[in-house]
Amino acid sequence: MVYFDAASGEPLDPAGREAYLAALDEGWAGPDRLYREGRRARMLLDAAREATAEVLGCRADELVFTGSGTAAVHHGVLGLAKGRARAGRRLVLSAVEHSSVIHAGELAAARNGGELELAPVDVHGRVRLDLLTELLAQPGPVGFLAVQSANHEVGTRQPLTEVAALAAEYEVPLLVDAAVSLGREPVPSGWSVLAGSARKWGGPTGVGVLAVRKGSRFAADWPQDERERGWAPGPPNVPAILAAATALRARSAESQEAGLNHRELTTLLRARIPELVPDVEVVGDPDDRVPHILTFSCLYASGEALLLELDRAGFSVSSGSSCTASTLTPSHVLEAMGVLSQGNIRVSLPWDARGEDVERFLDALPDAVRAARPEPELGRESTPEPEPEPGESADASVVIDALGKLCPLPVIELGKRIGGVPVGGVLRVLADDPAARLDIPAWCRMTGQDFLGTEPLRGAPDSALAYLVRRLR
């Protein structure tokens, strides 16, 4: 198997594994204990904290270890929101934050009686600085601003220098979820709270990092616990923390070299995939992006089917398509970007990614996509264009009833039926799959047709809409 889902988590780095095993023997005891085994564990924990703080660019006493990256984000968001509840209750997040940030923000807003406000992004998933400025300038003090270092689904880097300057100008603390980039990219600055996850940098599962700058207002919104400054309840997992710190140091030292290799490989993928596969949309910023992530979507394909075809061919990747998750809504990141969500695949390269594996992936992809398209011929050749009937007006709409059909079926129907509409004619697609909100406009953009908008359907639930498409060619 070739594992291309490093952004979800990687196997434990060899240096980290060695550190873990050594610390299982030397650092298993509680570091708060006064006897020898406890003091030994404390020394290892202190060393791991110093080493990690140095990489993160903070003081050791600004850093705690949590039980996961998710916990680091949750505690960071809830602690900052509660600490700042008197200063401001509007919580401003980029619309493409990781779901853990958004869900914690929702809870924090509910608890503190505030509002969650999402800052829009451009088509590459980059936060719009102009609109972010407008949001910050609106009346009502802001509790905090959260912007990730780079996007976890499409790899686009966020403009953190400018964001940090805005945060400073409006005197709002900045929370940065740096899970995507820690160990691979230079660590951002200008934050009040920084969160990350060890399993994304080759450390073990079960370790997160949470750094809170001195002077930040930060208040526990969880049960009292003395350990880790009261910011992370439960016993610090010393062996796992030592493994995480060891892996982070090792990776940070080699990140430039590894990054060059990853960038070369994802650049190759970016260029070749649209050549090899018809009706594909590569998403995310082409240049200003983390080097190891490359994401694309395939018209007419189900993301789950594509993922399973690739698995069968020996490649492990992830997908932001709606049908691969337990919810039926497509990835909120793709939605905020307004790009195609069907047949979505994220390739994220592991640390030791090899060019030959990328070549093999490119070799296997066309067949996998073909197999994942229920109507493989769709889009491969232009559909024969029937003559319009004499006297048929452009307003004489054709209606496709795709109610109850899930992604990618509504778009497949659209692709099959557009040829039956005269150029200039309008086609109405009735659909209640939330993915259609993204995928029908994306289909129009990709195939050169004109998306006219949506109309509500009388007597139907809000999710059911009529999508109006004018045939242009």
Add this chain to the structure above:
Amino acid sequence: MVYFDAASGEPLDPAGREAYLAALDEGWAGPDRLYREGRRARMLLDAAREATAEVLGCRADELVFTGSGTAAVHHGVLGLAKGRARAGRRLVLSAVEHSSVIHAGELAAARNGGELELAPVDVHGRVRLDLLTELLAQPGPVGFLAVQSANHEVGTRQPLTEVAALAAEYEVPLLVDAAVSLGREPVPSGWSVLAGSARKWGGPTGVGVLAVRKGSRFAADWPQDERERGWAPGPPNVPAILAAATALRARSAESQEAGLNHRELTTLLRARIPELVPDVEVVGDPDDRVPHILTFSCLYASGEALLLELDRAGFSVSSGSSCTASTLTPSHVLEAMGVLSQGNIRVSLPWDARGEDVERFLDALPDAVRAARPEPELGRESTPEPEPEPGESADASVVIDALGKLCPLPVIELGKRIGGVPVGGVLRVLADDPAARLDIPAWCRMTGQDFLGTEPLRGAPDSALAYLVRRLR
């Protein structure tokens, strides 16, 4: 070193270690992923869940794994309190619950607008069923009742059969923190929520278990996260969970045999310590207790000094004395029991405890206690008893000003000065150390003097009291 602090945590069990290493290779991926590595991790996680559920006596779909025992308790308490907030907001806990239960209960009560009510215990630390019944019968519906399986500081088993019957009678869900006993004792029944910690049964740090019976009202009071039924945010740590399950099975299979060995050794300690050390109080139930914990307190000794002396002699133990923790209040468990807190030592035997180590501990203890007593001769021989001055009345009080002096100094002063008071005379000790509230009455009980009670000191903070002691002999 001889490690006698197993109740805080043990080194990873060899079978657990082996399982962890195997799962690092086989189960490192996200178990929610559809590709091969993810499916493999899912299979391991499912197997670990089945095995653990079988030991706990619950269904696999009633059990989730959390990032620590602390997290299991926090989520159990907060989830049950929120789920039951409409049914009842009085939260009834035994007064000797682990601090994680009490702190989570405090937060739950504050969030849901309820009250935390502590059920008193007897001198052995066992919850008083009569007083518990009174509490449950009081007006105002109860959200839940929390009673541990056995006490973590003194080893006393709680009467869970009777407690569960009471909970059923009053239709109140029962939360059981079974951290002390899982893997060592039969698993309790009658609970709605059960919590435990893998590091207490030879599993790795970083794994807790939280079981919630079908039909319990349970609601997330933390950010939304789909994993582990939404009860435990963050990625399940498959290798660590597999190690935990493996260790739990191994231990449960051998627990009876190991328990007999532990009981024999703690029974020996119980009998010998008072013979070897003067002015010592062994606490906890002599019979109905978990086999591996034995706790005692030494008059006139500082717990921290005693712990360090024992460490120097090669023994690792823990202490509930105030001066060993970062707070200045003594253990709330010892306080609820009303027993001596100074010079407190808990011996908790590891799984493979050996008789020769216990013998060596008994050999070393007298010298360690002597060295930890600032006035080693105190209590070793009876202080010469001065004749009362002619005309000196029993009410002519002698006053000891111990304000600002910390445990064990107020009691040491008392021991030194009691001889200067005529039999029948009253001595007033002015003290503001919170430990004095426990230790002066305990001193009276242990030395056969009469504790008359306390009086407030005018113009002094509430913590400062006059303790009145009548000399009887």
